Amino acid sequence: MKRLFCFLFLVPMLQKTHARSWDMWRMQQDTSEISEVDQQLLRGRLKSLLQKKSVKDSLNFKQVETLPLVSISEVLKGQVSGLYVQESSGEPGSIKNMVIRGLGSPLFETKDAINVQPAVYINGVPIARENNFTYSIQQYQFNRIGPATDNFAGIDLSAIESIQVIKDPIELAKLGPLAANGAIWILTKPGKEGKREINFDAYVGLATKPTVTPVNAQYENLFRSSFYSKYASTSDRLAYPGYLSDSTNVNYYGPANWNEEYYKTTPIYGGNLGIRGGGDRANFAFMGGYVKNASSADKTNFERYNALFNVNMAPFKWFNFGTTINASRSLRDRNKSLRDRFGEASYVPDLSVPISPNKEMYGEYLSMYDKALDNNSVNMLNVLVNLDLYLLPNLKFNSSLGIDYSEGARQAFFPSSLMETNNYMSSYFGFNQRLVFNNSLNYNIAVQDKHKFNFTLGSTYTQDLYRYNYSRAYDGPNDFIKVNVVDGNSNNAGYLTPVGGLYVNRWSNREDFRLHSLYLSGEYSWNNKLEVNAVLRYDGSSTMQPDSRWITTPAFAAKYHFIPEANDGLWNHFDVKASWARIGKPIFTSKYAIGPNYTADLNWGSEKSLVSYNGFAVASRPYSEGWVGYDIKWPYSDHAELTFDGSLLDKRFDFALSLYQKKDVNQLINTPIPAEYGYSGQIINGMTVQNRGVDLNLGAQILHNPTALQWKTSLTLSYNQNKLTALPEGRSELVVGDRLLKVGHAIDQFWLYENEGIYNEESDIPVQNGQKLQFDGVNFAVGDPRWKDQNGDFQVNDEDRVMKGNAMPKIVGAFQNQFNYKGFDLNFQWYFALGHKAMNQRASNKYDFINTENTNSLEGIREVFHWQQDVDISKYPIYNPWSSIVAYRVDQDLFLENASFLKLRALSVGYDLAHLNSIKDKVKTIRRAYVYVSGTNLLTISKFSGKDPELVDFNGYYTGYGLPLSPMISMGIKLEL
DSSP states (O other), rough: OOOHHHHHHHHHHOOOOSSSSSHHHHHHHSSSSHHHHHHHHTTTTOOOSSSSOOOOGGGGGGGTTTTTSSSSSHTTTTTTEEEEEOOOOOOOTTEEEEEESSOOSSSOOOGGGGGGGGEEEEEOOOOOOOOOOGGOOSOOOOOOOOOOOOGGGGGGGGGEEEEEOOOHHHHHHHHGGGGGGGGEEEEEEOOOOOEEEEEEEEEEEEEOOOOOOOOHHHHHEEEEEEEEHHHEEEEHHTTTOHHHHTTTHHHHOOOOOHHHHBBBEEEEEEEEEEEEEEEEEEEEEEEEEEEEEEOOOOOEEEEEEEEEEEEEEEEEEEEEEEEEEEEEEEEEEEEOOOHHHHHHHTTHHHHHHHSOOHHHHHHHHHHHHHHHHEEEEEEEEEEEEEEEEEEETTTTEEEEEEEEEEEEEEEEOOOOOTTTTTTTTEEEEEEEEEEEEEEEEEEEEEEEETTTEEEEEEEEEEEEEEEEEEEEEHHHHHHOSSSSSOSTTTTTTTTTSSSOOOOOEEEEEEEEEEEEEEEEEEEETTTTTTEEEEEEEEETTTTTTGOOOOEEEEEEEEEEEEEEEOOOOEEEEEEEEEEEEEEEEOOOGGGGGTSSSSBBBBSSSTTTOOBBTTTBBOOOOBTTTOOOOOOOOOOEEEEEEEEEEEEEEETTEEEEEEEEEEEEEEEEEEEEEOOOBBSSEEEEEEEEEEEEEEEEEEEEEEOOOTOEEEEEEEEEEEEEEEEEEOOOGGEEEETTTTEEEEEOOOEEEEEEOEEEEEESGGGGGOETTTOOOOEEEOOOOOOOOEETTTTTTEEESGGEEEEEEEEOOOOEEEEEEEETTTTTTEEEEEEEEESSSEEEEEHHHHHHHHHHHHHSGGGOOOOGGGOOOOSSSSSOOOOOTTOOTTOOOSSSSSGGGEOOEEEEEEEEEEGGGHHHHHHHHOOOOSEEEEEEEEEEEEEEEOOOOSOOOTTOOTSSOOOOOOOOOEEEEEEEEEEEO
16 A cells, blocks of 8 residues: 555656756745745635535525524524534524434434534534543433533634535545545634734624413313313322312412513624734734523523634745634533433432422522522634645645644532432533644646646544543532532542532543544546546544454546536536545444453443442443444445536526435444343444435526626525445344334334224224234223234234334425615525424323323423423324323324424625715725624424424424524624724
8 A cells, every 4th residue: 555655646756847956946936926826825725625615515604694693503504405404402502413415324312413413624623523422321311411512602603714515425535534424614714915804793682582372280180181081090080180189279270471481582692803914924813702692491591702813924935834723612501491400410309299380489499490500611622733835846745733622511509409308419521632633745737738637645643532520419418518528638548438428429431532544636637628536545443443443445536517617608617527435434432442342330220320239339231332242344434426517697597416325334233132141232233324315506696787686596405315225134124222223214214103093982992802902912992092903913012013204304405585785685594394204202291191290200290381382282182091001102103293394594684884975985994884683583384283393302202392493683783894
């Protein structure tokens, strides 16, 4: 491999046309003027692996610059085809999921969502991804322990120069394994050569509260009365909940006005100031900003402080140097839901008496919450140091060092009044640290101006360190001490001994990941008609086993310009490009690298927080992470794409159509083994998931007279369909929890019983040979649902569940329009997602009140926001909730709903005051003085019966816990001097 690299690289260097003396050439470089290439670097166009960017896959900042958005995922929603953003909660700063061109692997748990996320690069430095290893100590996985804040919310939109979503296989191959799921390429604003520029942005706005219909115990009593009158026994009536049985209790039967305290119109605001300037040999940029974003629900908010510094220098023409530093600090006030609090504490209290729907009573609860502590912070630092050396006229050496560091901390304390006389505290600190060292040699040559060659030989070294320390404690001496109380001297024998009745548990863990890559890329163009690209990579990972540590992956692409740019005919240009790439998929856990092993749970199998028995550490089976054996291979992803790109009628119309296939091959999955082995399964290679689809971008300038009304419109549209094509060991199907993976079917389908009605009479229940139809060995009875016996074996069980619906939308897109007239502009965006379903678990839990309340689990929690009409009770039959078959279980198509939607997501109106003659004449330094009013999440059209079809969890289940996507109204100014 090394000989091949040397041969391909050295041959062009030996061309006779470049045999002049190095000293003479360098002397000329020191005295000659700086070329346009160097001027571009000085303007801050940081070195990128992507020489040519696709405009169709880039964000149009004009359409989002006025919106009060805090996360890159929110900004990109609907803006670029092929990208789907899953926003399961409107809580500011909470984690959002992004998927490019479909799911590459199934999502069984919350932690699986990170495996399908694209890589996000800031100035060429990939942001260190969150590691999933903290989930191994969590009993409940509603949120990741720690601040659970979206890392992509730490980037200030006003400091960004451009954002591109990278889907092209050849460009992803250049980026390597970190970009196997796609990439988002962000460049921050650079320095600017010439006259100094000053930019100032500021806005204020409101997060408006939604309209809800609150209810009290009378409504709930009437709802349950039909079940009790039809099916309840005497003992069932005697066990009727106390808070519903006493109609004189004004706390529950009085005013239902909790919403006045829970939902409040909340102010939002932000601002930033930036300055850029420089000369012909050095330039700089400095920006600072602050954002306060909020939700109208539960007093949740998000604050961010940002600073950006960029400097580029060219002391000699053959030597260029640049540094960019981007830093932010984020603070978040989280929701106060009981589920999240008890889930974090791994504590289930007495749930027989829920929170009152009365405003005064709820206010008393909030006053107790004021004694709690819940501080969440994230610090982020992204640094790039870039060096360019021009060794020969056509030979360039580049070296860059990238550092991405983010640390999260959470301090939580809940007083005894909130925890049934047992107070609770927890402390978390964790960090993600990534170092990326790039080196490359680039050589280009032209022959007769028709044949152009460009070769790059490079290496990339990536080193990650993930670390966390977590502790929690119960039953402190009082509610005034809100910190961990132990003997602070680690040399003492009783260092970890509880003090004053405080019981402390501690966890600490780390993960290391190192990736070393060698690559050779070549580009050839002929007569500005044909372009051919090839990339060959050799990647090695520390997390792979020694006999499969390295993987070799090729990539190829060819593009033909049937109609070159700037053609004066009907067509201005028309290109066709075909590309294919194989990219290794990295594994970020080190447990596979050491060969056969298992994870021993030093806790009770049903409670991960209990790490000992009577003070003695124990190992309890099953080993929940599964057995890892030999012969673990690199998973990889095959990307193929055919793209048609063109414009016509003086570039008034343009389009880009991409047909693609993405195949994620040889992935790892936990497969069943005999129970007597003691493990949950064996982790082996062999799962393959295929995604096929179409990305479409259409743009048109309907009206384009510069002195009159102008109208630009665009449509982004994506169609995707996934399919499981292989399972390990030739299996045709695999059951994982409540999901079924079946070869030939989509990996995001639900596995459900088909509902055909209700057994109203005894005679309705089928009987065969004197035996009634059974469900898992239990006879059906009057009041039970009719579930279809698919295989006709007179038993309803898992074999009769069918694959129905998809959690991921098949079609996602947006319709954008921009109108301009003499300094005025109007922009709006319609955003839509079609062809997907959602399981209404909120409705299932409401109807299954007997089981959820009697089991005293977190599923039985009644939050304050459950006191509202958020379930359409007219669409569900009256089953027997006491039935032993659990009639209202969620895994039936009774709760499967259409989740398609159309939203008026954004609307803005603005005017550039710089167009006014009075301002032009008096203040000539003003380049732009833009004032605007904008709104987001203004209208939703959907058949979904829940609050919002977007507020669905990663797996397609709607729980009702997602905070609303608050309609926001803002006004602001953008000043450029």
